[in-house]
Amino acid sequence: xxxxxxxxxxxxxxxxxxxxxxxxxxxxxxxxxxxxxxxxxxxxxxxxxxxxxxxxxxxxxxxxxxxxxxxxxxxxxxxxxxxxxxxxxxxxxxxxxxxxxxxxxxxxxxxxxxxxxxxxxxxxxxxxxxxxxxxxxxxxxxxxxxxxxxxxxxxxxxxxxxxxxxxxxxxxxxxxxxxxxxxxxxxxxxxxxxxxxxxxxxxxxxxxxxxxxxxxxxxxxxxxxxxxxxxxxxxxxxxxxxxxxxxxxxxxxxxxxxxxxxxxxxxxxxxxxxxxxxxxxxxxxxxxxxxxxxx
Numbered sequence: 001x002x003x004x005x006x007x008x009x010x011x012x013x014x015x016x017x018x019x020x021x022x023x024x025x026x027x028x029x030x031x032x033x034x035x036x037x038x039x040x041x042x043x044x045x046x047x048x049x050x051x052x053x054x055x056x057x058x059x060x061x062x063x064x065x066x067x068x069x070x071x072x073x074x075x076x077x078x079x080x081x082x083x084x085x086x087x088x089x090x091x092x093x094x095x096x097x098x099x100x101x102x103x104x105x106x107x108x109x110x111x112x113x114x115x116x117x118x119x120x121x122x123x124x125x126x127x128x129x130x131x132x133x134x135x136x137x138x139x140x141x142x143x144x145x146x147x148x149x150x151x152x153x154x155x156x157x158x159x160x161x162x163x164x165x166x167x168x169x170x171x172x173x174x175x176x177x178x179x180x181x182x183x184x185x186x187x188x189x190x191x192x193x194x195x196x197x198x199x200x201x202x203x204x205x206x207x208x209x210x211x212x213x214x215x216x217x218x219x220x221x222x223x224x225x226x227x228x229x230x231x232x233x234x235x236x237x238x239x240x241x242x243x244x245x246x247x248x249x250x251x252x253x254x255x256x257x258x259x260x261x262x263x264x265x266x267x268x269x270x271x272x273x274x275x276x277x278x279x280x281x282x283x284x285x286x287x288x289x290x291x292x293x294x295x
Contacts, residue, residue: 027120036145042150043141046140059174070088075153077156084157142177144189151169152180212274230248255272256270256272
């Protein structure tokens with residue numbers, strides 16, 4: 001059992017050299033952590049490779065915990081033997097080139113330097129895990145995130161202890177990724193605000209009026225930047241003089257929190273639903289367990 005899953009994890013975390021065509025993660029480390037912790041990642045091998053004899057498309061399920069550990073189980077058996085449950089350790093790293101990278105190793109073993117780059121398609125709810133392999137970038141894995149544990153994985157790893165907040169999804173009974181997706185499309189978490197709203201703010205960086213910042217900034221506009229920073233400009237889009245107007249932003253408990261340096265009022269925040277409405281986006285419901293989906 002361990003030989004196959006060690007090979008699986010080892011390839012997954014293959015080292016990624018700096019490259020001009022390096023993919024760019026569209027979730028920050030903080031956003032990705034908030035997305036994954038306490039939830040289930042359903043994953044498959046996207047390309048046939050020589051690192052393992054596990055069939056392409058076979059489902060692996062991970063229970064992600066907020067202490068930096070995860071438990072993995074493979075659907076069904078491989079050569080007559082189960083793969084999992086196996087305890088892993090995971091880490092998210094800010095990366096100048098890729099935005100954020102994700103590393104994983106078997107718990108208790110030496111931390112691996114090998115990492116991959118996650119890119120989230122918010123509309124489809126699919127994570128693509130990019131890997132540098134044989135001199136080129138490939139989508140080595142595809143995955144989605146949900147708030148329940150598939151029945152097929154419960155049967156494949158019956159001794160695995162699940163967190164009390166995770167129920168068993170009785171509809172998910174097959175071992176193939178694409179077929180499981182068809183069994184319960186509603187299980188997939190789509191439109192996670194950390195990507196949709198952050199993409200809107202950062203990847204369309206024009207000056208925005210933000211009423212929740214109060215009267216002191218009624219005549220100012222805000223331009224969001226990556227790495228949790230924003231600048232303040234006037235109505236004409238010109239930078240306002242002085243360090244007072246440098247600011248930082250972050251997502252916390254479903255709210256966008258913004259802090260202008262030296263502002264005696266301290267942090268100001270707005271709920272993601274109100275923000276989405278202000279940005280003319282269709283709001284979705286975001287809770288700690290799972291958001292509603294947009295049909």
